[in-house]
Amino acid sequence: MRLWSLHPSILDRAALVACWREGLLAQKVLAGGTRGYTRHPQLTRLRAHPDPESAIGAYLRGLQEEATARGYRFDASRILRPIPASDLDPIPVTAGQLAYELEHLRRKVAARAPEWLPQLPPGEDAGGGAIPTHPLLTVVPGDVEEWEVRTA
Template sequence: MRLWSLHPSLLDRAALVAGWREALLAQKVLAGGTRGYTRHPQLRRFQAHPAPLESIGGFLTGLQEEATARGYRFDLTRVLHPAPPASLPPIEVTAGQLAYELEHLRAKCEHRSPEHLALLPAPGDPVPAHPLLRVVPGDVEDWEVR
C-alpha cells in the first residue's frame, strides 16, 4: 500500500491511479470493512487523526480533484466522507518523508514514464505535499517501510 504524501499533481498516471485504488482500500480498512491491512504502517497517520474516515475522505478528494483536472473519471461516490482537504485538520508530514517519496517516484518514473521526470521538482527544490498534509521539519517518517 502506497498512500503518497506528495501533491497529487506530481504523480504520474500509474501512481495517481494506484494511489486512488490504495486509498479506497485504506478507507475500507478504516471503516471496518475488512480484517486485512488493519496494522499497515501507512494507515497510522489516518488512524491518529481526530476524524479518520473524514481524513481519508479528504485524501481521496484531493486525488479525485487532480484526476478530474487531467480528464480522468474517479468516482467520488465511492468516497464515504468526501471533503475538501483544506476543510479538515491537517496531518503533519516531514520534509524528509516528502524527499524520500519524491526519489521513490523518480525511480519508478525512470522505468515506466520517463517523460514525467521533467515535471518533478529538481533535487533541493521544495516538494509540495498533498493538500491534506502540512509539512514539518524532520527525517523520513517512522511508519515508512524502506
C-alpha cells in the same frame, strides 16, 4: 499500499491510479469494512487524525480532483466522506519523508514513464524549493517517518 504524501499533480498516471485504488482500500479498512491490512504502517498517520474517516475522505477527494483535471474518471461517489482538506486539521508529514517519496517516485517514473520526469520538482536538496504536498498534509521538520518501509 502507498498513500503518497506528494501532491497528486506530480504523480504520474500509474502512481495516481494506484494511489486511488489503495486509498479506497484504506478507506474500507478505516471504516471497519475489512479485516485485512488493518495494521498497515501507511495507515498510522490517518489513525492519528482526530477524524480518520474524514481524513481519508479528504485525501481521496484530492486525488479525485487531480484525476478530473487530467480527464480521468475516478468515481467520486466511492468516497464515503468527500470533505475538503481545508475543512480538516492538517496531517503532519516530515520534510525527510517528502524527500524520500520524491526520490522513490523519481526511480519509478524513470523506469516506467521517463517522459514524466520533467514534471517532477527537483526537490529541496537540489535547490528547487519546497516539495509540493497533498492538500491534507502540512510539512514539519524531520527525517523519514518511522512507519515508512524503506526500499533500496
